[in-house]
Amino acid sequence: MSSQIEAVSETGLDALTAVVLEGLSRPQKALPAWLFYDERGSQFFEQITSLPEYYLTRTERSILARHAPALPAHLGAKVTVAELGAGSAAKTGLLLKEFVAHQGSTLYQPIDISPTALEEAATSLADKVPGVDVESQVANYITDPYTLRRPQDHAILALYIGSSIGNFPPDEARAILSTLRGHLELGDSLLLGVDLAPGRRKSIDILLAAYDDAAGVTAAFNKNMLMRLNRETGANFDTDAFAHRAQWNAEASRIEMHLESLQAQTVQIGGESISFVRGETIHTENSHKFRENDILSLLRSSGFEIDQMMHDDDERFAVVLANTAQLENVDSAQVSLSSRHSE
Ligand code: AVI
Numbered sequence: 360m361s362s363q364i365e366a367v368s369e370t371g372l373d374a375l376t377a378v379v380l381e382g383l384s385r386p387q388k389a390l391p392a393w394l395f396y397d398e399r400g401s402q403f404f405e406q407i408t409s410l411p412e413y414y415l416t417r418t419e420r421s422i423l424a425r426h427a428p429a430l431p432a433h434l435g436a437k438v439t440v441a442e443l444g445a446g447s448a449a450k451t452g453l454l455l456k457e458f459v460a461h462q463g464s465t466l467y468q469p470i471d472i473s474p475t476a477l478e479e480a481a482t483s484l485a486d487k488v489p490g491v492d493v494e495s496q497v498a499n500y501i502t503d504p505y506t507l508r509r510p511q512d513h514a515i516l517a518l519y520i521g522s523s524i525g526n527f528p529p530d531e532a533r534a535i536l537s538t539l540r541g542h543l544e545l546g547d548s549l550l551l552g553v554d555l556a557p558g559r560r561k562s563i564d565i566l567l568a569a570y571d572d573a574a575g576v577t578a579a580f581n582k583n584m585l586m587r588l589n590r591e592t593g594a595n596f597d598t599d600a601f602a603h604r605a606q607w608n609a610e611a612s613r614i615e616m617h618l619e620s621l622q623a624q625t626v627q628i629g630g631e632s633i634s635f636v637r638g639e640t641i642h643t644e645n646s647h648k649f650r651e652n653d654i655l656s657l658l659r660s661s662g663f664e665i666d667q668m669m670h671d672d673d674e675r676f677a678v679v680l681a682n683t684a685q686l687e688n689v690d691s692a693q694v695s696l697s698s699r700h701s702e
């Protein structure tokens with residue numbers, strides 16, 4: 360992910376400043392999570408994925424490694440793999456290797472907003488998995504149209520892994536999957552990576568630690584948003600006067616990240632003064648955690664039915680293989696997606 364905002368708004372403020380002022384004028388101040396992913400923020404996120412507390416990435420990788428060998432035979436048909444938000448496609452190689460072994464060669468269609476990430480993905484796959492043909496598409500799969508190509512007699516296996524679905528509110532999550540379903544036919548499939556809600560084996564503390572690591576990388580990732588705003592909008596946030604907070608919202612089944620003002624203070628941005636009382640927070644991210652029923656209803660309402668739920672022994676993370684369902688079962692209430700990303 361990276362900045363979505365370039366234009367200058369009608370008010371004469373640059374559009375980034377307008378988005379930020381709108382978020383900071385709400386009763387619960389908020390900034391959109393896509394603001395995390397400037398160059399520095401993307402580096403912090405890469406570091407997060409290998410932290411001991413951040414079990415998500417390694418657990419998903421191990422589930423994929425365990426189940427990938429059986430997948431080509433299970434799907435039956437020849438397959439082209441398409442991936443939403445592919446990034447550097449670090450985990451995808453595991454799957455592509457199996458399809459190449461099974462069917463000779465595989466067309467891989469990654470879709471991502473970052474051209475740099477797509478180039479890296481293509482180069483590393485060419486090295487690691489000979490036999491993969493890469494056709495990349497630079498697109499924001501949330502707001503931009505995209506296409507999926509289907510070679511003759513091939514089924515499409517769509518990947519949406521990495522728990523990215525969790526960063527969207529339920530209606531946007533459904534809209535992303537419904538749009539994807541619109542590109543698929545009966546006989547195609549989806550592999551969805553979701554982080555699981557606390558349960559018998561997964562405590563809330565495990566979740567909280569994953570979003571508030573001992574080394575402080577997630578705190579730096581969160582605060583980098585303020586540094587970015589200082590650089591790009593001329594705001595004057597004193598980053599030492601804000602603290603990283605991660606909290607579990609049981610009702611919404613999500614981890615929330617906030618930046619808490621450690622004192623009463625006023626910040627200047629775009630010619631406006633934004634005041635904070637001590638303890639007031641800026642809400643920067645939601646990361647939804649799913650129960651089995653939540654996954655089932657999300658998939659059903661988007662036109663998919665569950666084929667297999669694969670999870671680790673500690674029931675922390677799940678990779679769900681879903682089939683395309685008849686489209687008349689889909690909720691007709693299609694949600695229109697604005698350029699607003701997850702809040
Ligand atoms: C990108 N996304 C799946 C991450 C998550 O776990 O929600 C972003 C993240 N935020 C804090 N740590 C990681």
